[in-house]
Amino acid sequence: MKLELRGITKRFGSFTANDSIDLVVEPGEIHALLGENGAGKSTLMNTLYGLYAPEEGEILIDDRPVAFSGPGDAVSAGIGMVHQHFMLVPVFTVAESVALGYEPTKSGALLDLGEARRKVTEISARFGFHIDPDAVIEDLPVGAQQRVEIIKALSRDAKILILDEPTAVLTPQETDELIEIMRQLKAGGTSIVFITHKLREVRAIADGITVIRRGKVVGEASPESSESELAGLMVGRDVHLTTDKTDADPGEATFSVRGLTVVDKSESVVVSDVSLDVRRGEILAIAGVDGNGQSELAEAIVGLVEPRSGTISLDGDDLAGLSVKERLRKGIGFVPEDRSTDGVIASFTISENMILDLYDQPPYAKGLSLQPAVVRSEAEEKVSEFDIRLTSIDDPISTLSGGNQQKVVLSRELGRPLRLLVASQPTRGLDVGSIEFVHKRIIAERDSGTPCVIVSTELDEVFNIADRIAVMYRGRIVGVVPADTPRDVLGLMMAGVPEDEALARVEDGSAATEISAAEEDPA
Amino acid sequence: MTEKTATGQPVPAAPEDAAAPEAPRPTVLRDILSGSWMVSVLSIFVGLLVGAVLVAAADTSVQATLGYFFSRPADFFVSVWRTVSEAYLALFRGAVFDWEAQSFVRAVRPFTESLVASVPLILAGLGIALGFRSGLFNIGGQGQVILGAIFAGFIGYWLTLPLGLHMLVAIAAGIVGGAIWGGIAGALKARTGANEVIVTIMLNSIAGYLIAYLLKQEWFRQSGSANPQSRAVDESAALFPLLPDPFRLNAGFLVAVVATVFVWWLLERSTLGFEFRAVGENPDAARTAGISVGRVTFVVMMIAGALAGLAGAAQVLGTEQKLTMGIGGSLGFDAITVALLGRSRPVGTFLAGLLFGAFKAGGYTMQAQTGTPIDIILVVQSVIVLLIAAPPLVRGIFRLPAPVGKGAR
Numbered sequence: 001m002k003l004e005l006r007g008i009t010k011r012f013g014s015f016t017a018n019d020s021i022d023l024v025v026e027p028g029e030i031h032a033l034l035g036e037n038g039a040g041k042s043t044l045m046n047t048l049y050g051l052y053a054p055e056e057g058e059i060l061i062d063d064r065p066v067a068f069s070g071p072g073d074a075v076s077a078g079i080g081m082v083h084q085h086f087m088l089v090p091v092f093t094v095a096e097s098v099a100l101g102y103e104p105t106k107s108g109a110l111l112d113l114g115e116a117r118r119k120v121t122e123i124s125a126r127f128g129f130h131i132d133p134d135a136v137i138e139d140l141p142v143g144a145q146q147r148v149e150i151i152k153a154l155s156r157d158a159k160i161l162i163l164d165e166p167t168a169v170l171t172p173q174e175t176d177e178l179i180e181i182m183r184q185l186k187a188g189g190t191s192i193v194f195i196t197h198k199l200r201e202v203r204a205i206a207d208g209i210t211v212i213r214r215g216k217v218v219g220e221a222s223p224e225s226s227e228s229e230l231a232g233l234m235v236g237r238d239v240h241l242t243t244d245k246t247d248a249d250p251g252e253a254t255f256s257v258r259g260l261t262v263v264d265k266s267e268s269v270v271v272s273d274v275s276l277d278v279r280r281g282e283i284l285a286i287a288g289v290d291g292n293g294q295s296e297l298a299e300a301i302v303g304l305v306e307p308r309s310g311t312i313s314l315d316g317d318d319l320a321g322l323s324v325k326e327r328l329r330k331g332i333g334f335v336p337e338d339r340s341t342d343g344v345i346a347s348f349t350i351s352e353n354m355i356l357d358l359y360d361q362p363p364y365a366k367g368l369s370l371q372p373a374v375v376r377s378e379a380e381e382k383v384s385e386f387d388i389r390l391t392s393i394d395d396p397i398s399t400l401s402g403g404n405q406q407k408v409v410l411s412r413e414l415g416r417p418l419r420l421l422v423a424s425q426p427t428r429g430l431d432v433g434s435i436e437f438v439h440k441r442i443i444a445e446r447d448s449g450t451p452c453v454i455v456s457t458e459l460d461e462v463f464n465i466a467d468r469i470a471v472m473y474r475g476r477i478v479g480v481v482p483a484d485t486p487r488d489v490l491g492l493m494m495a496g497v498p499e500d501e502a503l504a505r506v507e508d509g510s511a512a513t514e515i516s517a518a519e520e521d522p523a
Numbered sequence: 524m525t526e527k528t529a530t531g532q533p534v535p536a537a538p539e540d541a542a543a544p545e546a547p548r549p550t551v552l553r554d555i556l557s558g559s560w561m562v563s564v565l566s567i568f569v570g571l572l573v574g575a576v577l578v579a580a581a582d583t584s585v586q587a588t589l590g591y592f593f594s595r596p597a598d599f600f601v602s603v604w605r606t607v608s609e610a611y612l613a614l615f616r617g618a619v620f621d622w623e624a625q626s627f628v629r630a631v632r633p634f635t636e637s638l639v640a641s642v643p644l645i646l647a648g649l650g651i652a653l654g655f656r657s658g659l660f661n662i663g664g665q666g667q668v669i670l671g672a673i674f675a676g677f678i679g680y681w682l683t684l685p686l687g688l689h690m691l692v693a694i695a696a697g698i699v700g701g702a703i704w705g706g707i708a709g710a711l712k713a714r715t716g717a718n719e720v721i722v723t724i725m726l727n728s729i730a731g732y733l734i735a736y737l738l739k740q741e742w743f744r745q746s747g748s749a750n751p752q753s754r755a756v757d758e759s760a761a762l763f764p765l766l767p768d769p770f771r772l773n774a775g776f777l778v779a780v781v782a783t784v785f786v787w788w789l790l791e792r793s794t795l796g797f798e799f800r801a802v803g804e805n806p807d808a809a810r811t812a813g814i815s816v817g818r819v820t821f822v823v824m825m826i827a828g829a830l831a832g833l834a835g836a837a838q839v840l841g842t843e844q845k846l847t848m849g850i851g852g853s854l855g856f857d858a859i860t861v862a863l864l865g866r867s868r869p870v871g872t873f874l875a876g877l878l879f880g881a882f883k884a885g886g887y888t889m890q891a892q893t894g895t896p897i898d899i900i901l902v903v904q905s906v907i908v909l910l911i912a913a914p915p916l917v918r919g920i921f922r923l924p925a926p927v928g929k930g931a932r
Contacts, residue, residue, distance in 0.1 A: 343808065
């Protein structure tokens with residue numbers, strides 16, 4: 001089935017999310033839609049899926065114009081969508097999930113799950129998905145849940161499959177499996193629109209690439225383009241994908257964690273017996289797939305969660321029992337993972353957000369009294385130092401882009417003398433340009449002698465800034481490896497394979513991934 | 524996902540990333556607080572309009588004209604206009620300026636009466652507003668007012684102290700009484716996570732029965748009579764009058780002005796207020812920034828209680844001069860409406876307190892002179908609050924645009 005979008009324009013008020021976008025997806029083609037966060041990719045796909053009505057333009061399927069008034073129309077026209085955040089009910093079985101919304105019935109009102117089960121088994125067998133129709137969703141790993149979403153789409157005879165950032169939640173190995181599935185679907189005649197901002201994957205799998213920037217198509221590219229070319233198209237200027245940094249010159253280990261165990265509210269162990277040392281002037285990256293205890297580890301370090309056991313010490317002082325504020329006063333800088341909930345207060349002004357954890361310190365306060373003049377002048381200074389683009393420091397911070405919000409957080413946390421920097425996902429949701437800036441600042445902080453702990457689920461980021469890498473899996477440290485460890489080894493470790501075994505498996509070639517093969521090309 | 528959040532607002536200066544408008548998660552409280560002053564003004568207008576309909580409907584002469592509406596419809600409209608305008612003019616004369624009065628003193632007295640009525644509303648309203656700004660639904664104004672009155676009143680007639688000092692000590696006692704009552708709720712919430720709405724409501728009941736019990740004990744009331752009311756407070760403890768007789772305006776109004784300025788300073792210019800607002804807007808971010816949410820909850824409830832206690836003190840040391848069962852009236856609840864109308868800003872609360880004080884003072888005149896039931900005032904106030912609590916409704920009625928940044932999510 002051929003899909004064509006002609007001049008699609010979608011506006012939200014005065015903001016044009018899609019500006020007369022043209023896109024052609026040939027039958028059996030894997031077409032990548034590449035663009036930064038906020039470029040308009042998801043809006044375009046939601047328009048295609050009937051969730052938004054475009055202001056202008058038309059959608060053609062097999063050269064015949066169609067109009068969708070809702071996802072139902074899109075589905076019956078043969079379009080299937082797998083959202084970035086899965087739309088699954090955790091307590092349903094696979095068969096029930098697939099039946100949901102299109103429940104096959106038997107003699108009137110009885111649910112015919114047999115039919116759904118048969119479909120799951122059939123599709124699963126055809127593409128080698130290995131999905132048990134009676135498995136319960138919440139017991140399945142993320143990769144399998146994604147396959148359930150794909151089965152769901154295929155069971156409704158989707159000829160065009162839209163995958164919205166499908167690899168965001170996967171380990172490198174799971175990503176490989178997904179790529180294999182995409183190849184099989186393609187062989188079976190299904191067209192795939194693959195939305196992503198990850199260059200490596202695009203080059204590994206796509207037949208055609210359309211790059212979107214600020215709501216407009218800025219170019220077509222072939223999978224043979226280099227990563228720098230693609231990144232340049234995506235951002236609109238030359239970018240350095242790797243940040244230049246000198247080798248670390250680590251001093252003595254001033255920060256250490258011993259036998260740290262953290263238990264969450266439901267009494268399950270989220271951080272299990274973790275021990276780490278971080279030296280002055282060194283960046284230790286904590287790699288791992290989302291949800292393996294990294295966030296909790298970071299929170300335990302700053303005192304947001306109380307560990308069940310273990311010690312955390314900084315410059316020889318035990319931090320046990322100290323409040324968050326006392327730890328921050330000891331010189332810990334913390335960049336929280338979820339910027340919008342934990343990092344900033346959306347309705348506070350930019351200058352207020354810059355003193356969120358310094359408000360009671362001189363020079364910002366004298367006794368109980370805030371010093372608005374000082375707060376403002378310091379804010380102005382930080383705005384220029386960190387190149388924050390804004391209209392006025394008195395505007396609510398919610399008027400800033402994500403990248404600029406993160407710069408505000410960094411200016412606050414790095415703007416004072418630190419003895420430890422803890423940053424969780426410091427570049428999540430940021431554009432390439434901002435990522436570059438954030439990495440530079442973190443490396444600068446390292447160079448000034450601060451031990452840095454950076455939690456990241458993005459391997460690119462880990463390789464870019466780490467001096468050493470600790471890999472976490474299910475709350476444990478699988479291993480601490482040097483920064484030049486091959487990507488495949490790290491990928492296996494992120495799935496829980498111990499370092500030696502991962503090394504061995506990579507050396508005998510059984511675990512080389514598609515993704516890393518693409519890396520070999522001159523980038 | 525990110526694109527979906529892109530709203531109708533202009534693209535920010537550096538739109539590298541439209542995840543930009545990370546709007547605060549909507550909560551009822553935040554919605555109410557973020558309503559514009561325009562919504563407040565329009566709500567008052569609609570409230571008066573609804574009141575007018577009820578005034579007309581309740582009037583017998585209007586009802587009579589309805590009987591022959593189709594033969595002489597003009598009669599009906601004339602009658603409605605006369606009834607409504609008379610009622611509202613009487614309200615105005617009772618609240619601001621009575622141009623029909625015989626003497627100048629009588630003509631301006633209504634305005635001072637409005638000020639008198641507004642004092643406790645402003646003080647308790649500030650307490651509620653402080654809670655709202657800190658993310659707390661303090662429904663316990665009533666109990667805190669009563670405790671403030673008990674403490675201030677008892678000190679007022681039981682202690683013997685020099686003039687002036689006695690008044691200050693009695694006021695301080697009122698502050699302490701309210702602070703204890705608010706502090707209990709704050710401590711329970713901070714320590715155990717108990718819902719402050721439920722706790723404060725129950726503390727209201729306890730306070731109501733506590734004063735009923737105390738007023739039955741002779742050691743407490745010291746009045747020598749069997750009535751459930753206390754001895755009058757000493758002259759030395761009473762809030763001194765600001766104007767000669769027959770005006771009743773007393774130093775309580777100064778207290779209200781000072782309290783308004785204080786709460787403004789606290790919220791906008793102090794480190795404590797920075798914590799309060801941070802916790803109110805986003806407790807997660809506040810916690811991450813090292814602010815102790817529990818401590819803030821406790822301190823806010825104490826200060827809110829202290830302000831309500833001050834309202835009770837102003838009642839017992841100023842207007843009433845003695846403790847009675849009804850000393851709290853419905854102050855605690857009226858204060859919530861005042862804080863809502865004032866959008867929980869100190870100056871807004873002050874102005875809303877003045878307005879509701881004027882309604883209260885003018886309502887009596889309206890009832891006495893035109894026979895319009897004073898309950899109409901209650902309806903007007905209720906409609907105002909209803910509309911304040913539902914800004915989208917007001918915007919819908921007047922076709923105002925939705926506030927920027929909260930649209931298309």
